[in-house]
Amino acid sequence: MDIVVINPSTCLGLLLQPGLNASSAVLQQLLQGSKDTQEYHWLGCVHVRDVAAAQVLLLETPSASGRHLCTNGIHQFKDFAETVSQLCPEYNVHRFTEETQHGLVSCRDAAKKLINLGLVFTPIEETIKEAEASLRANGFLSQPNLQS
Numbered sequence: 001m002d003i004v005v006i007n008p009s010t011c012l013g014l015l016l017q018p019g020l021n022a023s024s025a026v027l028q029q030l031l032q033g034s035k036d037t038q039e040y041h042w043l044g045c046v047h048v049r050d051v052a053a054a055q056v057l058l059l060e061t062p063s064a065s066g067r068h069l070c071t072n073g074i075h076q077f078k079d080f081a082e083t084v085s086q087l088c089p090e091y092n093v094h095r096f097t098e099e100t101q102h103g104l105v106s107c108r109d110a111a112k113k114l115i116n117l118g119l120v121f122t123p124i125e126e127t128i129k130e131a132e133a134s135l136r137a138n139g140f141l142s143q144p145n146l147q148s
Helices: 022-032 047-059 077-087 112-116 124-137
Strands: 004-008 011-014 045-047 066-070
Touching: 004 045, 004 047, 011 047, 011 124, 022 077, 022 124, 045 112, 045 124, 047 066, 066 112, 077 124
Parallel strands: 004 066, 011 045
Antiparallel strands: none
C-alpha cells in the first residue's frame, strides 16, 4: 500500500462551513488586533482551493508518493501580519517588531514536491483578501476599527 499525505499549513479562503475554523480564526483575531505571535502554530498559509487542487493532483498522479507540504511558503507570522496590515489598512493589525517564530527561516518553495508536479499556488495577497471578505460576509468580523 502506498500512502500519499498532504500536510497543509494554515488554510484560508472562502468559508463553506457554518462555523469558524481554527485557520480562519487566526486571521480573524489578527484583524481584531490580537498580539498572539502564533509562536507554536505558524509556518505559513495556503488557500483552501490550493489544498483541494493538490488533493486532485496527487490522486491523478500515479507516481506521487510520500508526504507533501502544502503551503504558499514558510514565513514568520510577523511578515504575514505586515502583509495583512498593508492589504487591510482599515483594521488595527498589530505590527510585530521581533521574530515571532524563533529561528524559522523563510522559504518560498517549501512545497517543492507539489510545485514540481505543476501546482501553482494562489498569491498570498489574493488569499488574504478573499478570506477577509468571507469572514465579513459570514458575520465573523465586525465593522473595522479605523486606524488613527
